[in-house]
Amino acid sequence: MPKLPHPTSAELRRDPLPLRGRTALVTGASRRGGIGFAVARRLAAYGASVYLHHHVAHDEAMPWGGDRPAEVADAVRDVRGAPDAVVAHGPADLTAPDAPARLIRDAAEALGGRLDIVVANHALSGQDGTLDTIDAAMLDAHWAVDARSVVLLVQAFARHRAATHAADTGGRVVMMTSGQDIADGMPGEIAYALQKGALASVTRSLATALAPQSVTVNTVNPGPVDTDYLDGETYDSIAELFPAKRWGMPDDPARLIAWLATDEAAWITGQVIDSEGGFRRTLG
Template identity: 50%
Template sequence: MTIEMDTGRGRESLAGRVAVVTGVSRRAGIGFAIARELLAEGASVLAHSWTPHDADQPWGADPAGMAGILEELGGVGERLRHVEADFTDPETPASVIELAARSFGHVDVVVANHTRSALGTLDEITAAELDLSWAVNARGSVLLAQAFAAQHDDRRPGGRVIMFTSGQHLAPMSQELPYAISKGAIHQMTLSLADALADRGITVNTVNPGPVDTGWADPDLTRRVGRALPAGRWGKPEEVARLVRWLASDDGAWITGQVINSEGGFRRWAM
Protein backbone atom coordinates (compact mmCIF):
# COMPACT_ATOMS: atom_id res chain seq x y z
CA MET A 1 0.00 0.00 0.00
CA THR A 2 1.31 3.46 -0.91
CA ILE A 3 0.63 6.32 1.47
CA GLU A 4 0.90 9.83 0.05
CA MET A 5 1.41 12.69 2.46
CA ASP A 6 -0.41 15.95 1.89
CA THR A 7 2.31 18.58 2.26
CA GLY A 8 0.04 21.45 1.39
CA ARG A 9 2.13 22.42 -1.60
CA GLY A 10 0.17 23.82 -4.51
CA ARG A 11 -2.81 24.70 -2.33
CA GLU A 12 -1.83 28.36 -1.99
CA SER A 13 -2.25 27.95 1.76
CA LEU A 14 -1.50 31.65 2.34
CA ALA A 15 -3.81 33.07 -0.31
CA GLY A 16 -5.18 36.41 0.83
CA ARG A 17 -2.60 36.83 3.58
CA VAL A 18 -0.12 39.71 3.67
CA ALA A 19 3.41 39.27 4.97
CA VAL A 20 6.24 41.66 5.76
CA VAL A 21 9.62 39.95 5.32
CA THR A 22 12.64 41.92 6.46
CA GLY A 23 16.22 41.35 5.35
CA VAL A 24 15.51 40.49 1.71
CA SER A 25 18.72 41.78 0.17
CA ARG A 26 20.62 38.82 -1.31
CA ARG A 27 19.41 36.00 -3.52
CA ALA A 28 21.59 33.61 -1.50
CA GLY A 29 19.97 34.74 1.75
CA ILE A 30 17.27 33.41 4.00
CA GLY A 31 15.05 36.48 3.56
CA PHE A 32 14.92 36.00 -0.21
CA ALA A 33 14.02 32.32 0.20
CA ILE A 34 11.25 33.19 2.67
CA ALA A 35 9.77 35.86 0.42
CA ARG A 36 9.81 33.47 -2.53
CA GLU A 37 8.19 30.69 -0.48
CA LEU A 38 5.40 32.89 0.85
CA LEU A 39 4.70 34.32 -2.59
CA ALA A 40 4.51 30.78 -3.99
CA GLU A 41 1.91 29.96 -1.34
CA GLY A 42 -0.30 32.85 -2.44
CA ALA A 43 0.68 35.55 0.06
CA SER A 44 1.31 39.17 -0.82
CA VAL A 45 4.71 40.33 0.42
CA LEU A 46 6.38 43.57 1.33
CA ALA A 47 10.08 42.81 1.04
CA HIS A 48 12.37 44.98 3.15
CA SER A 49 16.09 45.42 2.51
CA TRP A 50 19.04 47.46 3.71
CA THR A 51 21.75 46.80 1.14
CA PRO A 52 24.41 49.17 2.57
CA HIS A 53 24.94 46.69 5.40
CA ASP A 54 25.68 43.84 3.00
CA ALA A 55 27.96 46.08 0.95
CA ASP A 56 30.08 46.63 4.07
CA GLN A 57 30.42 42.90 4.81
CA PRO A 58 32.99 40.46 3.36
CA TRP A 59 30.31 38.75 1.27
CA GLY A 60 29.23 42.03 -0.33
CA ALA A 61 25.95 43.15 -1.86
CA ASP A 62 24.13 41.00 -4.38
CA PRO A 63 25.64 41.66 -7.82
CA ALA A 64 22.16 41.77 -9.34
CA GLY A 65 21.16 44.65 -7.08
CA MET A 66 17.67 45.00 -5.65
CA ALA A 67 16.23 45.34 -9.14
CA GLY A 68 17.50 41.87 -10.01
CA ILE A 69 16.38 40.41 -6.69
CA LEU A 70 12.85 41.75 -7.06
CA GLU A 71 12.67 40.62 -10.66
CA GLU A 72 13.58 37.08 -9.59
CA LEU A 73 10.76 37.22 -7.05
CA GLY A 74 8.34 37.96 -9.87
CA GLY A 75 8.67 41.72 -10.07
CA VAL A 76 7.05 44.49 -8.08
CA GLY A 77 3.34 44.45 -8.73
CA GLU A 78 0.02 43.45 -7.26
CA ARG A 79 1.49 40.97 -4.74
CA LEU A 80 5.05 42.23 -4.24
CA ARG A 81 6.24 45.57 -2.93
CA HIS A 82 9.64 46.68 -1.70
CA VAL A 83 11.12 49.15 0.77
CA GLU A 84 14.76 50.00 1.55
CA ALA A 85 15.02 51.14 5.17
CA ASP A 86 17.55 51.30 8.01
CA PHE A 87 16.49 49.76 11.34
CA THR A 88 18.98 51.87 13.26
CA ASP A 89 16.25 54.53 12.96
CA PRO A 90 13.64 53.76 15.65
CA GLU A 91 10.88 55.07 13.36
CA THR A 92 11.64 52.52 10.65
CA PRO A 93 9.69 49.50 12.00
CA ALA A 94 6.42 51.43 12.21
CA SER A 95 7.05 52.97 8.78
CA VAL A 96 7.59 49.55 7.21
CA ILE A 97 4.38 48.14 8.70
CA GLU A 98 2.46 51.26 7.71
CA LEU A 99 3.67 50.97 4.12
CA ALA A 100 2.62 47.31 3.95
CA ALA A 101 -0.83 48.07 5.35
CA ARG A 102 -1.24 50.98 2.96
CA SER A 103 -0.10 48.86 0.00
CA PHE A 104 -2.20 45.77 0.70
CA GLY A 105 -4.92 46.90 3.12
CA HIS A 106 -3.70 44.93 6.13
CA VAL A 107 -0.78 42.87 7.49
CA ASP A 108 -1.16 39.31 8.77
CA VAL A 109 2.41 38.06 9.14
CA VAL A 110 5.69 39.67 10.14
CA VAL A 111 8.93 37.79 9.53
CA ALA A 112 11.71 39.70 11.29
CA ASN A 113 14.63 38.15 9.42
CA HIS A 114 16.84 41.27 9.23
CA THR A 115 20.13 41.28 11.14
CA ARG A 116 23.22 43.32 11.80
CA SER A 117 26.30 41.10 11.78
CA ALA A 118 29.08 42.32 14.05
CA LEU A 119 32.28 40.64 15.20
CA GLY A 120 33.94 41.58 18.47
CA THR A 121 35.56 39.88 21.46
CA LEU A 122 35.21 41.18 25.00
CA ASP A 123 38.41 43.18 24.53
CA GLU A 124 37.24 44.64 21.24
CA ILE A 125 33.58 45.55 21.68
CA THR A 126 32.54 49.18 21.83
CA ALA A 127 29.48 50.88 23.24
CA ALA A 128 28.69 52.16 19.75
CA GLU A 129 28.60 48.69 18.20
CA LEU A 130 26.62 47.26 21.10
CA ASP A 131 24.05 50.01 20.64
CA LEU A 132 23.84 49.47 16.87
CA SER A 133 23.47 45.68 17.16
CA TRP A 134 20.80 46.07 19.84
CA ALA A 135 18.96 48.70 17.81
CA VAL A 136 18.78 46.64 14.63
CA ASN A 137 18.46 43.10 15.89
CA ALA A 138 16.54 43.30 19.16
CA ARG A 139 14.84 46.70 19.29
CA GLY A 140 13.91 46.50 15.62
CA SER A 141 12.17 43.15 16.15
CA VAL A 142 10.23 44.38 19.19
CA LEU A 143 9.09 47.53 17.45
CA LEU A 144 8.04 45.57 14.37
CA ALA A 145 5.88 43.38 16.60
CA GLN A 146 4.45 46.46 18.32
CA ALA A 147 3.60 48.22 15.06
CA PHE A 148 2.14 45.04 13.60
CA ALA A 149 -0.06 44.45 16.64
CA ALA A 150 -1.29 48.05 16.60
CA GLN A 151 -2.70 47.70 13.09
CA HIS A 152 -3.78 44.05 13.18
CA ASP A 153 -7.44 43.29 12.64
CA ASP A 154 -8.08 40.46 15.10
CA ARG A 155 -11.11 39.36 13.11
CA ARG A 156 -8.66 38.14 10.49
CA PRO A 157 -7.12 34.67 11.01
CA GLY A 158 -3.43 33.97 10.80
CA GLY A 159 -1.79 36.69 12.87
CA ARG A 160 1.87 35.72 13.09
CA VAL A 161 5.17 37.17 14.32
CA ILE A 162 8.22 35.09 13.39
CA MET A 163 11.67 36.16 14.55
CA PHE A 164 15.20 34.79 14.24
CA THR A 165 17.98 33.94 16.62
CA SER A 166 21.21 32.01 16.01
CA GLY A 167 21.70 29.40 18.72
CA GLN A 168 23.37 31.58 21.33
CA HIS A 169 21.32 29.68 23.93
CA LEU A 170 22.97 26.42 22.85
CA ALA A 171 26.63 27.41 22.58
CA PRO A 172 28.79 30.50 23.21
CA MET A 173 29.76 32.94 20.44
CA SER A 174 32.55 34.84 22.20
CA GLN A 175 34.08 36.14 18.95
CA GLU A 176 30.96 38.06 17.95
CA LEU A 177 29.55 39.38 21.20
CA PRO A 178 27.48 42.33 19.86
CA TYR A 179 25.65 39.99 17.50
CA ALA A 180 25.30 37.15 20.01
CA ILE A 181 24.00 39.36 22.82
CA SER A 182 21.44 41.15 20.66
CA LYS A 183 20.22 37.92 19.08
CA GLY A 184 20.07 36.29 22.51
CA ALA A 185 17.64 39.02 23.51
CA ILE A 186 15.28 37.80 20.78
CA HIS A 187 15.36 34.32 22.30
CA GLN A 188 14.39 35.78 25.67
CA MET A 189 11.64 38.07 24.38
CA THR A 190 9.80 35.34 22.47
CA LEU A 191 7.70 33.91 25.29
CA SER A 192 6.77 37.32 26.72
CA LEU A 193 5.70 38.70 23.34
CA ALA A 194 3.72 35.52 22.71
CA ASP A 195 1.89 35.96 26.01
CA ALA A 196 1.21 39.63 25.25
CA LEU A 197 -0.51 38.72 21.97
CA ALA A 198 -2.00 35.29 22.71
CA ASP A 199 -5.47 36.55 23.62
CA ARG A 200 -5.64 38.31 20.27
CA GLY A 201 -5.04 35.09 18.33
CA ILE A 202 -1.54 36.18 17.22
CA THR A 203 1.28 33.67 17.58
CA VAL A 204 4.90 34.62 18.21
CA ASN A 205 7.73 32.19 17.52
CA THR A 206 11.46 32.36 16.87
CA VAL A 207 13.51 30.19 14.54
CA ASN A 208 17.10 29.17 15.17
CA PRO A 209 18.05 27.86 11.72
CA GLY A 210 21.53 26.65 12.64
CA PRO A 211 24.33 26.87 10.08
CA VAL A 212 22.81 27.92 6.76
CA ASP A 213 24.82 28.30 3.57
CA THR A 214 24.21 31.87 2.47
CA GLY A 215 27.72 32.43 1.12
CA TRP A 216 29.21 34.15 4.16
CA ALA A 217 31.55 31.45 5.50
CA ASP A 218 35.13 30.90 4.33
CA PRO A 219 36.15 27.45 3.01
CA ASP A 220 37.76 26.33 6.28
CA LEU A 221 34.69 27.13 8.37
CA THR A 222 32.46 25.56 5.75
CA ARG A 223 34.39 22.29 6.02
CA ARG A 224 34.56 22.27 9.83
CA VAL A 225 30.87 22.98 10.31
CA GLY A 226 29.94 20.52 7.57
CA ARG A 227 31.70 17.75 9.51
CA ALA A 228 29.57 18.60 12.56
CA LEU A 229 26.29 18.19 10.67
CA PRO A 230 24.98 14.63 10.22
CA ALA A 231 23.97 15.34 6.62
CA GLY A 232 27.55 16.45 5.88
CA ARG A 233 26.35 19.81 4.61
CA TRP A 234 25.04 23.15 5.83
CA GLY A 235 21.35 23.95 5.82
CA LYS A 236 19.78 25.56 2.78
CA PRO A 237 17.81 28.83 2.84
CA GLU A 238 14.83 27.09 1.29
CA GLU A 239 14.73 24.64 4.21
CA VAL A 240 14.41 27.56 6.61
CA ALA A 241 11.76 29.10 4.37
CA ARG A 242 9.63 25.96 4.49
CA LEU A 243 9.57 26.08 8.30
CA VAL A 244 8.59 29.75 8.23
CA ARG A 245 5.87 29.02 5.71
CA TRP A 246 4.47 26.31 7.99
CA LEU A 247 4.51 28.61 11.02
CA ALA A 248 2.76 31.30 8.96
CA SER A 249 0.07 28.91 7.75
CA ASP A 250 -3.04 27.71 9.56
CA ASP A 251 -1.20 24.45 10.29
CA GLY A 252 1.07 26.36 12.66
CA ALA A 253 -1.69 28.05 14.62
CA TRP A 254 -1.24 25.93 17.78
CA ILE A 255 2.46 26.82 18.16
CA THR A 256 3.37 29.97 20.06
CA GLY A 257 6.06 31.19 22.44
CA GLN A 258 8.59 28.72 21.06
CA VAL A 259 12.21 28.97 19.95
CA ILE A 260 12.49 26.26 17.32
CA ASN A 261 15.96 24.79 16.81
CA SER A 262 15.96 23.67 13.19
CA GLU A 263 19.63 22.74 12.94
CA GLY A 264 19.78 19.38 11.20
CA GLY A 265 21.30 17.72 14.26
CA PHE A 266 24.24 20.16 14.50
CA ARG A 267 26.95 18.61 16.75
CA ARG A 268 28.86 21.64 17.95
CA TRP A 269 31.27 19.47 19.95
CA ALA A 270 32.40 17.78 16.71
CA MET A 271 33.80 20.96 15.13
Protein backbone atom coordinates in the same frame (compact mmCIF):
# COMPACT_ATOMS: atom_id res chain seq x y z
CA MET B 1 -15.52 27.57 27.00
CA PRO B 2 -17.05 25.31 24.34
CA LYS B 3 -14.88 22.62 22.86
CA LEU B 4 -13.83 23.07 19.27
CA PRO B 5 -15.29 20.41 16.96
CA HIS B 6 -13.15 18.08 14.91
CA PRO B 7 -12.20 19.56 11.52
CA THR B 8 -14.63 18.83 8.71
CA SER B 9 -13.60 16.76 5.73
CA ALA B 10 -13.25 19.93 3.67
CA GLU B 11 -11.05 21.53 6.30
CA LEU B 12 -8.73 18.53 6.34
CA ARG B 13 -8.12 18.74 2.60
CA ARG B 14 -4.96 20.80 2.32
CA ASP B 15 -5.17 23.89 0.16
CA PRO B 16 -2.26 23.82 -2.32
CA LEU B 17 -1.97 27.57 -1.63
CA PRO B 18 -2.32 27.72 2.17
CA LEU B 19 -1.41 31.43 2.29
CA ARG B 20 -3.76 32.49 -0.49
CA GLY B 21 -5.04 36.00 0.28
CA ARG B 22 -2.55 36.61 3.12
CA THR B 23 0.03 39.38 3.12
CA ALA B 24 3.55 39.27 4.52
CA LEU B 25 6.50 41.53 5.31
CA VAL B 26 9.93 39.89 5.23
CA THR B 27 12.80 42.02 6.52
CA GLY B 28 16.38 41.57 5.41
CA ALA B 29 15.30 40.17 2.04
CA SER B 30 17.72 42.03 -0.19
CA ARG B 31 20.10 39.23 -1.27
CA ARG B 32 19.29 36.19 -3.35
CA GLY B 33 21.81 34.25 -1.28
CA GLY B 34 20.08 35.02 2.01
CA ILE B 35 17.44 33.47 4.25
CA GLY B 36 15.05 36.40 3.81
CA PHE B 37 14.90 35.85 0.06
CA ALA B 38 14.26 32.13 0.54
CA VAL B 39 11.45 32.88 3.01
CA ALA B 40 9.87 35.41 0.66
CA ARG B 41 9.91 32.86 -2.18
CA ARG B 42 8.27 30.22 -0.03
CA LEU B 43 5.55 32.60 1.16
CA ALA B 44 4.87 33.74 -2.39
CA ALA B 45 4.79 30.15 -3.64
CA TYR B 46 2.18 29.41 -0.95
CA GLY B 47 -0.03 32.18 -2.34
CA ALA B 48 0.86 35.19 -0.17
CA SER B 49 1.50 38.73 -1.29
CA VAL B 50 4.94 39.75 -0.05
CA TYR B 51 6.77 42.99 0.74
CA LEU B 52 10.56 42.65 0.74
CA HIS B 53 12.47 45.02 3.00
CA HIS B 54 16.03 45.92 2.04
CA HIS B 55 18.89 48.06 3.32
CA VAL B 56 21.32 47.94 0.42
CA ALA B 57 23.91 50.12 2.14
CA HIS B 58 24.45 47.41 4.76
CA ASP B 59 24.97 44.65 2.17
CA GLU B 60 27.27 46.75 0.01
CA ALA B 61 29.53 47.32 3.02
CA MET B 62 29.88 43.56 3.50
CA PRO B 63 32.23 41.24 1.57
CA TRP B 64 29.32 39.55 -0.20
CA GLY B 65 27.91 42.82 -1.60
CA GLY B 66 24.32 43.61 -2.48
CA ASP B 67 21.79 42.72 -5.17
CA ARG B 68 19.49 45.07 -7.05
CA PRO B 69 16.19 45.12 -5.07
CA ALA B 70 14.05 45.13 -8.20
CA GLU B 71 15.78 42.00 -9.48
CA VAL B 72 15.31 40.27 -6.12
CA ALA B 73 11.61 41.15 -6.20
CA ASP B 74 11.32 39.83 -9.76
CA ALA B 75 12.83 36.51 -8.65
CA VAL B 76 10.17 36.24 -5.92
CA ARG B 77 7.43 37.29 -8.32
CA ASP B 78 8.38 34.46 -10.67
CA VAL B 79 7.36 31.80 -8.13
CA ARG B 80 4.01 33.28 -7.08
CA GLY B 81 1.43 30.63 -6.41
CA ALA B 82 -1.44 33.08 -6.87
CA PRO B 83 -1.22 35.07 -10.12
CA ASP B 84 -2.87 38.12 -8.53
CA ALA B 85 -0.53 38.18 -5.51
CA VAL B 86 1.51 41.35 -5.11
CA VAL B 87 5.29 41.39 -4.68
CA ALA B 88 6.65 44.78 -3.65
CA HIS B 89 9.82 46.05 -2.04
CA GLY B 90 11.18 49.06 -0.22
CA PRO B 91 14.05 50.36 1.90
CA ALA B 92 14.37 51.03 5.60
CA ASP B 93 17.34 51.74 7.83
CA LEU B 94 16.15 50.02 10.99
CA THR B 95 18.75 51.76 13.16
CA ALA B 96 16.32 54.70 13.21
CA PRO B 97 13.81 54.44 16.09
CA ASP B 98 10.85 55.45 13.90
CA ALA B 99 11.78 53.17 10.98
CA PRO B 100 9.95 50.01 12.13
CA ALA B 101 6.57 51.79 12.32
CA ARG B 102 7.14 53.38 8.91
CA LEU B 103 8.09 50.01 7.44
CA ILE B 104 4.88 48.38 8.71
CA ARG B 105 2.88 51.27 7.23
CA ASP B 106 4.68 51.10 3.89
CA ALA B 107 4.30 47.33 3.63
CA ALA B 108 0.60 47.40 4.48
CA GLU B 109 -0.07 50.17 1.96
CA ALA B 110 1.81 48.34 -0.79
CA LEU B 111 -0.12 45.14 -0.10
CA GLY B 112 -3.59 46.62 -0.14
CA GLY B 113 -3.95 47.99 3.38
CA ARG B 114 -3.56 44.86 5.46
CA LEU B 115 -0.67 42.90 6.89
CA ASP B 116 -0.95 39.36 8.27
CA ILE B 117 2.59 38.05 8.64
CA VAL B 118 5.86 39.61 9.78
CA VAL B 119 9.14 37.71 9.44
CA ALA B 120 11.87 39.71 11.19
CA ASN B 121 14.92 38.27 9.47
CA HIS B 122 17.21 41.31 9.42
CA ALA B 123 20.36 41.58 11.55
CA LEU B 124 23.57 43.58 11.77
CA SER B 125 26.58 41.79 10.31
CA GLY B 126 30.11 42.41 11.52
CA GLN B 127 31.12 45.00 14.13
CA ASP B 128 31.41 42.39 16.86
CA GLY B 129 34.04 40.60 18.90
CA THR B 130 35.03 38.64 21.98
CA LEU B 131 34.41 39.71 25.56
CA ASP B 132 37.82 41.38 25.55
CA THR B 133 37.30 43.33 22.32
CA ILE B 134 33.68 44.48 22.39
CA ASP B 135 32.91 48.03 23.41
CA ALA B 136 29.83 50.15 24.10
CA ALA B 137 29.49 51.20 20.46
CA MET B 138 29.38 47.56 19.30
CA LEU B 139 26.80 46.65 21.91
CA ASP B 140 24.62 49.66 21.11
CA ALA B 141 24.80 49.05 17.35
CA HIS B 142 23.66 45.45 17.69
CA TRP B 143 21.00 46.39 20.22
CA ALA B 144 19.50 48.97 17.86
CA VAL B 145 19.25 46.60 14.88
CA ASP B 146 19.05 43.07 16.25
CA ALA B 147 16.70 43.61 19.20
CA ARG B 148 15.20 47.09 19.53
CA SER B 149 14.03 47.34 15.93
CA VAL B 150 12.44 43.89 16.09
CA VAL B 151 10.41 44.67 19.21
CA LEU B 152 9.33 48.01 17.72
CA LEU B 153 8.38 46.21 14.52
CA VAL B 154 6.19 43.79 16.49
CA GLN B 155 4.66 46.72 18.38
CA ALA B 156 3.80 48.53 15.14
CA PHE B 157 2.38 45.32 13.66
CA ALA B 158 0.15 44.80 16.71
CA ARG B 159 -1.12 48.37 16.45
CA HIS B 160 -1.80 47.91 12.74
CA ARG B 161 -3.75 44.73 13.40
CA ALA B 162 -5.78 46.37 16.15
CA ALA B 163 -6.66 49.30 13.91
CA THR B 164 -7.47 47.39 10.73
CA HIS B 165 -8.60 43.79 11.27
CA ALA B 166 -8.52 42.88 14.96
CA ALA B 167 -11.08 40.09 14.58
CA ASP B 168 -9.12 38.22 11.92
CA THR B 169 -7.21 35.06 12.64
CA GLY B 170 -3.98 34.09 10.95
CA GLY B 171 -1.69 36.80 12.32
CA ARG B 172 1.90 35.58 12.51
CA VAL B 173 5.22 36.90 13.80
CA VAL B 174 8.44 34.95 13.28
CA MET B 175 11.71 36.23 14.72
CA MET B 176 15.21 34.83 14.30
CA THR B 177 17.75 33.76 16.89
CA SER B 178 21.13 32.03 16.56
CA GLY B 179 21.47 29.14 18.99
CA GLN B 180 23.63 31.24 21.30
CA ASP B 181 22.45 29.17 24.26
CA ILE B 182 23.60 25.81 22.82
CA ALA B 183 26.85 24.10 23.89
CA ASP B 184 29.74 26.60 23.74
CA GLY B 185 27.58 29.50 22.60
CA MET B 186 29.09 32.24 20.44
CA PRO B 187 32.12 33.58 22.38
CA GLY B 188 33.47 35.38 19.31
CA GLU B 189 30.25 37.32 18.70
CA ILE B 190 29.21 38.57 22.13
CA ALA B 191 27.18 41.58 20.98
CA TYR B 192 25.23 39.60 18.36
CA ALA B 193 24.65 36.66 20.70
CA LEU B 194 23.40 38.99 23.44
CA GLN B 195 20.75 40.62 21.30
CA LYS B 196 19.64 37.41 19.61
CA GLY B 197 19.36 35.87 23.07
CA ALA B 198 17.11 38.74 24.06
CA LEU B 199 14.71 37.89 21.23
CA ALA B 200 14.62 34.26 22.28
CA SER B 201 13.88 35.30 25.86
CA VAL B 202 11.09 37.69 24.94
CA THR B 203 9.32 35.29 22.57
CA ARG B 204 6.88 33.93 25.14
CA SER B 205 6.11 37.39 26.52
CA LEU B 206 5.30 38.71 23.05
CA ALA B 207 3.22 35.62 22.29
CA THR B 208 1.14 36.22 25.41
CA ALA B 209 0.75 39.91 24.58
CA LEU B 210 -0.49 39.20 21.05
CA ALA B 211 -2.67 36.16 21.78
CA PRO B 212 -5.83 38.31 22.25
CA GLN B 213 -5.34 39.52 18.66
CA SER B 214 -5.10 35.94 17.34
CA VAL B 215 -1.43 36.47 16.46
CA THR B 216 1.15 33.78 17.13
CA VAL B 217 4.79 34.62 17.88
CA ASN B 218 7.63 32.15 17.39
CA THR B 219 11.38 32.38 16.99
CA VAL B 220 13.51 30.18 14.73
CA ASN B 221 17.15 29.25 15.19
CA PRO B 222 18.34 28.29 11.68
CA GLY B 223 21.83 27.20 12.74
CA PRO B 224 24.74 27.79 10.36
CA VAL B 225 23.33 28.54 6.92
CA ASP B 226 25.31 28.93 3.71
CA THR B 227 24.51 32.49 2.70
CA ASP B 228 27.72 32.95 0.71
CA TYR B 229 29.72 34.46 3.56
CA LEU B 230 32.28 31.69 4.09
CA ASP B 231 34.32 29.19 2.09
CA GLY B 232 37.56 27.21 2.18
CA GLU B 233 38.80 25.05 5.06
CA THR B 234 36.63 26.76 7.67
CA TYR B 235 33.54 26.08 5.59
CA ASP B 236 34.49 22.42 5.25
CA SER B 237 35.25 22.02 8.97
CA ILE B 238 31.85 23.42 9.90
CA ALA B 239 30.15 21.08 7.44
CA GLU B 240 31.68 18.18 9.40
CA LEU B 241 29.66 19.26 12.46
CA PHE B 242 26.40 18.35 10.72
CA PRO B 243 25.31 14.68 10.66
CA ALA B 244 24.51 15.14 6.97
CA LYS B 245 27.99 16.65 6.40
CA ARG B 246 26.53 19.69 4.69
CA TRP B 247 25.63 23.21 5.71
CA GLY B 248 22.07 24.33 6.03
CA MET B 249 20.85 26.12 2.92
CA PRO B 250 18.53 29.16 3.02
CA ASP B 251 15.50 27.12 2.01
CA ASP B 252 15.97 24.79 5.00
CA PRO B 253 14.76 27.34 7.61
CA ALA B 254 12.48 28.95 5.00
CA ARG B 255 10.34 25.79 4.83
CA LEU B 256 9.79 25.88 8.59
CA ILE B 257 9.06 29.60 8.64
CA ALA B 258 6.57 29.33 5.79
CA TRP B 259 4.80 26.49 7.58
CA LEU B 260 4.60 28.53 10.79
CA ALA B 261 2.77 31.17 8.76
CA THR B 262 0.03 28.75 7.71
CA ASP B 263 -3.11 27.76 9.58
CA GLU B 264 -1.58 24.36 10.25
CA ALA B 265 0.68 26.07 12.82
CA ALA B 266 -2.12 28.05 14.47
CA TRP B 267 -1.64 26.28 17.83
CA ILE B 268 2.11 26.87 18.00
CA THR B 269 3.13 30.06 19.77
CA GLY B 270 5.74 31.26 22.24
CA GLN B 271 8.28 28.72 20.99
CA VAL B 272 11.95 28.93 20.12
CA ILE B 273 12.44 26.26 17.45
CA ASP B 274 15.79 24.87 16.32
CA SER B 275 16.03 24.09 12.61
CA GLU B 276 19.70 23.28 12.30
CA GLY B 277 20.04 19.78 10.93
CA GLY B 278 21.41 18.25 14.13
CA PHE B 279 24.36 20.66 14.17
CA ARG B 280 26.91 20.06 16.94
CA ARG B 281 28.56 23.13 18.43
CA THR B 282 31.77 21.28 19.32
CA LEU B 283 33.72 18.34 17.90
CA GLY B 284 33.66 16.51 21.21
